[in-house]
Amino acid sequence: MSRRRVLAVVRRIVAQFRRDRRTLALIFVVPIVISALLGWVLRDQQTAAVRLGIVNQAGPAGQRIADALLAPGAADQAGSAGAVALPSSTIPESTARSELANDQLDVVLVIPADVAGGLASGHGVRLIVITQGANAPVEGGQVAQVQQFLARAVSSIVPGSPGLPTIEHETVFGSPSSDTFDALSPFFIGFFVYFLVFILTGISFLRERMGGTLERLLATPVTKGEIVLGYTLGFGIFATLQVIVLMAVMLIRIDVPALGPFGAFTLGLAVPSVGSPLLAFLIAMLLAIGAVSLGIFISTFARTEFQILQFIPIVIVPQGLLSGIFWRIDTLPALLQPLARVLPLTYAADGLREVMIQGRDLSAAGVQLDLGVLVGIAALFVVLAAATIRREVA
């Protein structure tokens, strides 16, 4: 292993990127823009009131229920003002259905004909809700909002009811007010680094293979190990800078006061992190080292840059989906669980979450496992990458 030759490869990679402004922008600007956008979308989401329609099919008995729900102040009493927008009167079912279809209502509550019988027999009341059926997850949330409204409204309507208990939420890590973005931020750091390093090395090494420079490199005394190490260090420099920029964007919070025509705004996403940024950085770098070798390895199976991009849905996207950040690994289908447990992003996401959100350090068994697996996977990829550089002498 000659330091001079490794250094020659590193310097070359740095020089190539310095000339390539667009790629530099890809490395530094894109992660900032996307994480800022995501933070904005996830944090400043508007919650629209559910527009409720009520259909009465139970005659006077049903009308009494409907009137109680519609009574001015019923919603306020129930403490859910804003969550449900109430109509002024009941409507026929056909009108309700067409208004649902035309996006004029979100949820229609039907008081069925047998409601009086249910009340009398004490078997409980069966109500029906109708939604449009175009966006199940959103509609599920709206139905839940209506359900909450009903529960509160009923407890305030029925005399002598004790009312629902209020719940106060506390957490071991972070705060109850943490949002989706706080939970996702460790994963995003890992994902961005992995994705960009993979794409950049893949394309760089593909150019090396197709442009004839690899043939030429192999005609010099440079070893395969020196090439892989040079690539790892060269791209490691950019991965380092990228992780620093990303972590800065996610963790800092600088309040800029209003100045002239500009209103006050906040720089940075201020994700509450309690762990060591250095340890988080180490995890991200181990992931990046694996990604360099993975890129070299994958470049063997591509003939053009476009074909490298075709590996994104195969190599990158499933890793993101299975990494345990969107769905916990033990809730995945049994067949997918072993797969999720061999993917590097799974361990990086887990390690970053443990360090950044749970504030664990090197003494935690979970962090040790994550680091160990990442080292192992990086080593495996390095061996695979070196093996794809075909040469008669090592």
Place this chain on the structure above:
Amino acid sequence: MTAPDGDASPSAPAIEGRGLVKTFGPIRAVDGVDIALRPGRIYGLLGPNGSGKTTLIRLLVGLARPSAGEARLLGHRVPSREMLARVGYMTQADGIYPELSVWENVRFFAGLYGSFDRTRLVETLRVVDLADRLGTPALQLSGGMRRRLSLACALVHRPPILVLDEPTVGIDPALRVQFWRHFRALAAAGATLLVTSHVMDEADRCDELLFILAGRIFARGTSAELRQRAGSENLEEAFLRFSGDGGDVAQPIVSRGGAA
């Protein structure tokens, strides 16, 4: 004039191949080549596209392992990393980094050969007439300039053996003359040069020619000898005479159908 194989030459061969065979599946890209190339001379390897030129030089340089036979450089068995340091190999593709400047390209290859010397590098670039373009990105060079840069990258470590795969493609006549003058100077200083080409008019500048077809060397000698033996005015005709069937020359002749 020309020493046949095995002749007791004053100096040991710099490039040597014995019974070299390289097969890719059913294809015999190199099919039993014996050569011994002596220092201080320029050898021309001539043959049409697909005749096995590049595969043969990759075997000789040690970039590929022969299926049978052996190759030696300066008496050492190849493939060997030590020998790679003593060969300058100019590939058919330019093999330079388009984003990098002229200077960064030569400096990179010099770094790999472990022989960075600013004065020497500038001198090398002067030979290929690029010394005044050190900062130009290779991307902005013309095709001929890129070819010259590619040659410079093969010369940065002053190798005693130079293997040049089609070095003068896309180079204008004036510069081609300059290239050959430099090749001659290198040979005079003791280097061994093996140059491939499918352009016959360049062949006259070589000390000795090797005709290759279907992976076999089927004729060798100086340009004059070959033309005389074939009884033709120019080399192109000679090549066709030797490679076709019915030639009445003493050298082994490969009939196209029978090369198996």
